[in-house]
Amino acid sequence: MADKGFRSFLDDLDAAGELKKVTKPVDCRQLSALGEQADQATIFENIEGYPDWRVATALVSTRKRLAVAMDCTENRIAFEFEAKSARPIDPVTVKNAPCQEVVMEGDDVDLTSIPMPLMHLFDGGPYISGTFAISNDPEHGPNVGCYRLMYRTPKETGIDLVSPSDMRFYYQRALDKGEPLPIAIAVGVHPLDMLAASYKAPIDTSELALAGGLRGEALEMVKCKTVDLEVPADAEMILEGELLPIGWTADEGPFGEFSQISGDVKWNPIFRIKCITHRKNPIFYMLQMPWENDWLAAPVTEAAGLQALRIASVQPVDIRAPVGSCGYWSLIASIKKRPGEGKNAVAALLSVAEVKFVIVTDDDIDIYNPDELDWAIAFRVQADEDAVILKGARAKHIDPSVKSWLLGKGGLPTTAKLGIDATIPEGVPKILYRRIKNYGRDRIKLEDFE
Amino acid sequence: MSPLATTLKTSLETEARQFHDVVDDHMDVPWQEFLQAWGELREIDILKRDDQGAYYIEKS
Numbered sequence: 001m002a003d004k005g006f007r008s009f010l011d012d013l014d015a016a017g018e019l020k021k022v023t024k025p026v027d028c029r030q031l032s033a034l035g036e037q038a039d040q041a042t043i044f045e046n047i048e049g050y051p052d053w054r055v056a057t058a059l060v061s062t063r064k065r066l067a068v069a070m071d072c073t074e075n076r077i078a079f080e081f082e083a084k085s086a087r088p089i090d091p092v093t094v095k096n097a098p099c100q101e102v103v104m105e106g107d108d109v110d111l112t113s114i115p116m117p118l119m120h121l122f123d124g125g126p127y128i129s130g131t132f133a134i135s136n137d138p139e140h141g142p143n144v145g146c147y148r149l150m151y152r153t154p155k156e157t158g159i160d161l162v163s164p165s166d167m168r169f170y171y172q173r174a175l176d177k178g179e180p181l182p183i184a185i186a187v188g189v190h191p192l193d194m195l196a197a198s199y200k201a202p203i204d205t206s207e208l209a210l211a212g213g214l215r216g217e218a219l220e221m222v223k224c225k226t227v228d229l230e231v232p233a234d235a236e237m238i239l240e241g242e243l244l245p246i247g248w249t250a251d252e253g254p255f256g257e258f259s260q261i262s263g264d265v266k267w268n269p270i271f272r273i274k275c276i277t278h279r280k281n282p283i284f285y286m287l288q289m290p291w292e293n294d295w296l297a298a299p300v301t302e303a304a305g306l307q308a309l310r311i312a313s314v315q316p317v318d319i320r321a322p323v324g325s326c327g328y329w330s331l332i333a334s335i336k337k338r339p340g341e342g343k344n345a346v347a348a349l350l351s352v353a354e355v356k357f358v359i360v361t362d363d364d365i366d367i368y369n370p371d372e373l374d375w376a377i378a379f380r381v382q383a384d385e386d387a388v389i390l391k392g393a394r395a396k397h398i399d400p401s402v403k404s405w406l407l408g409k410g411g412l413p414t415t416a417k418l419g420i421d422a423t424i425p426e427g428v429p430k431i432l433y434r435r436i437k438n439y440g441r442d443r444i445k446l447e448d449f450e
Numbered sequence: 451m452s453p454l455a456t457t458l459k460t461s462l463e464t465e466a467r468q469f470h471d472v473v474d475d476h477m478d479v480p481w482q483e484f485l486q487a488w489g490e491l492r493e494i495d496i497l498k499r500d501d502q503g504a505y506y507i508e509k510s
Contacts, residue, residue: 027481028481029473029477029481048480048481049480049481049482050482111485112482112485112486112489113482115481116485118469118470118473121468121470122468122469122470122503123469123470124469124499124503125469125488126485151485151488151489152489152492153489153492153493154485154486154489156492251497251499253503254503264503265499265503
């Protein structure tokens with residue numbers, strides 16, 4: 001059995017003093033509010049009406065806990081992600097799996113037997129928020145992503161397939177043939193697997209091999225019971241079934257989005273479940289929105305930014321996707337600049353997914369210090385020369401400023417993007433940026449005079 | 451239709467309600483039982499949404 005899994009990560013959090021255990025009885029309608037208030041990752045051990053289940057949440061809702069998952073320091077997460085993702089390890093297939101210790105099939109399928117929480121005030125129903133969703137396409141092969149599921153009936157959920165994604169592409173191809181798309185949903189996998197699933201990889205890239213690279217060991221997979229797919233053997237729970245060929249016609253949402261906004265009702269396909277398997281005494285994973293999602297998004301965005309900079313032959317020194325931008329919409333990077341590379345870096349970073357705001361600085365600026373950033377923007381930027389605007393780029397529906405309500409069902413929005421080159425302009429003598437330094441600061445110490 | 455599903459149906463025929471309002475009205479009902487009743491309404495495909503995301507049912 002693999003060393004890294006959902007349960008081993010809970011042990012790692014516990015060892016780091018980052019896991020709270022709640023033993024008093026908790027109703028599913030209380031889980032989200034309680035998890036949001038906890039200053040640690042939390043496991044609820046006594047769920048009313050669900051004696052066999054526990055619920056874990058907020059496992060990576062801080063950068064510190066994500067660093068525990070990555071086994072590195074907080075400011076090295078993106079670089080670790082980049083390095084490990086460059087060494088993918090193909091998954092292996094096993095015959096027996098903890099995730100199939102209990103099997104509910106056919107008429108026995110009953111989603112209400114799972115402690116699905118009502119998470120946010122305006123949600124359209126209970127949600128399964130932390131998913132590792134697997135699909136397959138005859139031409140492009142297996143794909144993994146993260147998609148929320150809204151409870152509809154004991155055998156059906158909604159699934160958010162509004163935004164551009166590989167699974168949406170696979171679904172469209174099946175829909176064009178009038179066929180359902182078989183999928184499988186794993187719940188309760190290691191955060192590294194979730195990171196791999198949310199990575200914006202080219203369509204033919206194996207997220208499963210990427211997960212192996214991040215883990216440093218092959219992901220162990222097991223064949224599903226009712227669909228021709230494989231799922232992580234050490235997951236807590238698996239939902240097997242198919243996306244019905246109905247297109248974007250079923251109401252889904254609102255849901256407390258990773259954009260920190262409640263969102264609106266969307267029109268989406270329906271996921272019909274044929275089989276539920278899970279461990280004995282399983283742990284349901286409730287991904288806490290928005291922070292847990294945002295901290296999972298940040299290193300993926302940062303690593304994509306590093307990759308874009310390297311492809312543009314620009315040398316990055318540091319990069320961060322601010323959590324205020326949900327780890328997704330903004331990138332700030334410092335670079336070792338040669339003439340012209342400030343603009344090259346801006347262009348490269350604006351090409352990353354739905355990133356719509358970019359700042360690039362020289363490597364003397366600490367990009368984690370907002371005062372340093374303000375200083376660079378104040379004195380290294382001329383708006384008519386250093387601000388770059390791209391119009392008509394790909395966008396996400398949940399950004400209200402793209403006015404997606406004006407689109408038809410299934411329509412895709414576009415956005416404008418802004419980049420700021422806050423590097424020292426070419427032709428300005430560097431001596432003009434010589435920083436104030438107090439005379440004798442290196443040798444005269446205040447403590448010697450106290 | 452279960453008695454609880456009938457109660458939910460009657461309520462949503464009277465006025466559009468957010469999901470959390472419907473939940474608040476039945477906090478004394480075990481969660482699983484509530485979800486099963488909600489599922490009954492979904493299965494017969496009578497739930498509509500207004501522009502605020504509230505659920506309602508058109509009177510037949």
